[in-house]
Amino acid sequence: MLQLEDNYPMNQITTLGIGGLAKKFVVVTTFEELIEAVEYAQGQRLPYLVIGGGSNLLISDEGVDCLVIKNEMTAVVQNDTEITVKSGTPLQELVDYTISHGLADLQKLTGIPGTVGGAVYGNAGAYGQTISDHLTAVSVLNTNNLTTEQLNNSDCLFNYRDSIFKKTHDTIVEVHFQLERGDPHILQQEARDVLSKRLVKYPPGIKCPGSFFKNLVASEIPQEILKNIPQEKIVFGKLPAGALLEEVGAKGQKSDGIEIAPYHANLFINQGSGSAKAFYNLAKAYALKVKEKFGITLEPEVQLINLPPLAK
Ligand SMILES: Cc1cc2nc3c(=O)[nH]c(=O)nc-3n(C[C@H](O)[C@H](O)[C@H](O)COP(=O)(O)OP(=O)(O)OC[C@H]3O[C@@H](n4cnc5c(N)ncnc54)[C@H](O)[C@@H]3O)c2cc1C
Incomplete structure (x- = not known):
């Protein structure tokens, strides 16, 4: 029998500690429970979202109007x-x-x-x-x-x-x-x-979703942009998003409870009281600065849930 919960606080299960309420929430531990949960959502005409450990999610403060299925099927x-x-x-x-x-x-x-x-x-x-x-x-x-x-x-x-x-x-x-x-x-x-x-980059207990932006594949960057980027910044064929963010002064910046790590410009951390809105706005502001300086559009690696695409 599924243990459905109403208005489940998603900030409890994201590593970032941010996220509003899920309309419905359930944990599934077997394939049969997964089917039951999907059938329930289909019957209620409710969209569903399957998540795992919540370690790559930025969920809006308004939450999600769907059934969140937390997958704990293990073997x-x-x-x-x-x-x-x-x-x-x-x-x-x-x-x-x-x-x-x-x-x-x-x-x-x-x-x-x-x-x-x-x-x-x-x-x-x-x-x-x-x-x-x-x-x-x-x-x-x-x-x-x-x-x-x-x-x-x-x-x-x-x-x-x-x-x-x-x-x-x-x-x-x-x-x-x-x-x-x-x-x-x-x-x-x-x-x-x-x-x-x-452990140096991610000390225990850090509230973050990993690196926020994807690194860039150097071979996919147009030549006219690449020629303005110091070659030593390219590591294993990738241009780290952090290197670009550092160039626009992101390291150590803070706003409304969100901090960009002083030692890594692509690591956005919830200091405890940050909101999805503050996180999103800070990320967007620095993505814009990178766009202005280098002509490069950074893409989030983190999945934005119920939030508009960052590039818009
Ligand atoms: C401290 C820290 C360090 C990290 N380091 C790295 C790193 O070195 N490299 C790296 O690549 N990532 C890293 N990450 C990001 C994250 O851990 C990975 O992306 C991880 O694989 C996400 O797994 P998850 O189960 O937590 O997914 P969730 O965050 O729960 O979900 C992420 C996305 O996957 C989808 N999803 C999850 N499960 C399923 C499923 N069964 N079927 C279909 N869709 C599904 C969700 O719908 C969502 O869109 C780090 C994160 C943190 C917090």
Whole structure:
């Protein structure tokens, strides 16, 4: 039996600690509960939004007029070097599982908050590894017959922090990987090295949604703009959004309870009392300054919920 809640405060479940009320809210832990929740929404003609760990969301202060389905379907199943994981599994749980079972290719994703489903949606990555690198297939919910269907890796149109799911909004149910074998001790050490670097940028308890803007793929920036950007700013083929934001003085700026980290210009932090409006306005103001100075439109990596697109 679904435990539906009315007027659920979304600021309780976003890492940013911001967000108004969800009209209806439910946690699902099994596929059957997911179906029940979707059937409920369909019956009520209510839109629904599936979320995972809430670590990449900026939800408006007005909240969301829909059913929010928080996905807590978890399981990791191994068949030799193949892994099938339910999408509500915390990414860290998957990373830890693979490391301890001597499977490589996900260890550098250690420390990224949220679920496997959320990571696939945004094609999350760090330190040269991306969730889609060794992903073979994604099972999604078919909302017509309420069964699953499989998309292979190329169907998912993965790109830098992008996937087809950002367009279709299909619900990701299970994810399949084909991994390489690796030495657990070496994998663990690699994960530890990554984690110690991450702790400097993301101290425990920080209220943020990760980096706010996407970095830019250097090869996609028009030459006439690229020639005005110092070459040393380009790292691994990417122009960090933080480098551009720093150039327009974003570091350390504060407004209405939101601070841009003094050590990282692409890290917008809720100091405790910030609102979605304040967060949005500060981000928009600095995106505009970047546009004016460099002619580059920054795109948010964070998902804006019930907020207008930033570029408008
Ligand atoms: C401190 C910190 C550090 C971070 N570091 C990184 C990093 O290094 N690299 C990186 O890439 N990201 C990073 N992030 C961002 C974030 O953790 C990732 O984007 C993460 O993968 C989001 O997962 P989630 O489960 O929290 O998704 P949510 O925030 O809950 O949702 C994000 C989007 O995914 C959709 N979604 C979630 N689950 C499903 C599903 N099952 N089916 C369909 N759609 C779904 C939601 O509808 C929403 O649009 C960081 C965030 C924080 C707070």
